[in-house]
Amino acid sequence: MTPCPIAIMLDGRRRTYAPGEMLSGEYRWDADPGSQVKAVEVSVLWYTEGKGDEDFGVHFFDRLSVEEGDEVGPRQCARFSTQLPKSPLSYEGVIVKIRWCVRVRLFLKRGKVFTRERTFQLGHVPPARPLVTPAARRNLRLKVRPEADEFG
């Protein structure tokens, strides 16, 4: 398996940002010298994880493409910077999770695509925990009766 030739570095090696703050960094790719790069895309986006189907929103997007006249070599580096939005904040919920990341995609002429992500946190919302309601607690008590234990 070919190792991913992309590296993403956030300025100051930060992992947490406040809403409205400037996010900047550098991404570089080091493809096989014989391969021809078709395009490179960098995006700053959020996506959901959890029980629901995945949603995502692109906050920042930039594309370097040979077709559009950009000089894209097999080994190169580029910078990006964007002001982060006020929402949605990163969230570690029980069935809904929101994650922010910088994603770089490298498209080679032969159709191969490499992708690398660097996640970061937007805001400081602590993780949520499922709430045990009195009804759920009653059900739980019923479920752990000794006779209900399959190993008993």
Added chain:
Amino acid sequence: MTFRRLARYFRLYEKKRGDRRSGSAALGTAWMTVFFAGLFFVGWCFLAVTFTMLALPEWQANRRFQETVCTVEDVQIEQGERSGRHTYRPIYQLRYEVNGQQYLAWQTYDITGGFFLDRAHCQALIDAFPKGQTYRCWYNPDDPEVAVLSLGLSNQVWLLLLLPSGLIIVGGVGLAWRLVNWQTSAERRASLAHMASSLSASERSVAGGEYPYVPPEVNLTDSPGTSLAYRLPRTGAAVAAAWALAAACLVWNALVCVFITLVARGFLAGNYDWTLLAVTAAYTAVGAWLAVVCVRQVVQATHLGRCIVEISTHPLHPGMTCRLYVAQFGRSKLRYLKVLLVSDEKATYQQGTNTRVEFCRVYSHEVLSQRHIEIGRGAPFEALVELTVPPTAMHSFRSPHNEVLWKIVVVGRARGWPRFERTFPLVIYPAAEYAT
């Protein structure tokens, strides 16, 4: 030989969870491209065959065939077979003259010479042209031995031409979409969609604005309160559930009435159908239960009266404190009444062809709790309380399949009645420190 107990049995049938791919995305895209290309190709093939075999001969006959007069010498029904079923078509022995030469040959009704599945349909065309009568007919000038009794384009041919157009449209659009998006990332598609401003007005208000993906608070602040600034609207879920129950009750009991009528008619006529009677009895029992539940819900809604929740400020931010006014109308004795500030996570996902919605409560705080309340006529229970949003709260969030909801929930129980719950949505914005 002993078998180990399996920790989990294999499922023979399981619906696919969500639209996540478990295999190669590139292979999946390639297969979808082949599939749509196949549909497109089959559509065109079908169109070509239909056109050349049915539409083209009719069109040519309309343009080139010459009119003359013929005598029907004999008529017959020709029998064929298609997919194991008998098919029929009328054939006529026509006598006609072309350029001084007499022709006598068996001809079909029209140029397509199609067979009918229904013999009666065929017989109608036989009866329309009795033997020995003279009619107009049209012959092919290049081959005068071919003549028909009818010209024009039949509706069936045009319907058959419409059929492949569905395949061509679906296949063509699917293929074009795949080719346009070939090697196009989801981020680029989203970015292009955003630039094209193709989002609807409601989506723009959620996705754009100062706080993207925080639901708009327009309908929460458009109703002024009498005690505090804004009166919160009640979510329609409970009302919708009551209407749905009433509709179900009506439909079910209408069905029960039909069954009862059938049983009564049978008994009056002396036909004692005991199975139908048993089924009707079971249906009647369910109908009666539904009616009781429905009436109970309606009486509960009217007996308990309306509930009002007003708030001093909106929108809210984490850590913010505001005042909340709660009023419960209706003459009743309540065992308890509680006002809660809650946060729920809502996830929507596809499982096979079903859309499932799941909720998970992640925060609940009792703002008010009171026991043994007596509400008199014209003297509602009223309370003014302070509400503090937790400083570390997650803001309200809405995306197509995931949501973080905040709401005020009023729960209570009147004597002799089941527990009731009324929900009033709130919007909580990100922390005020981020607002500037």
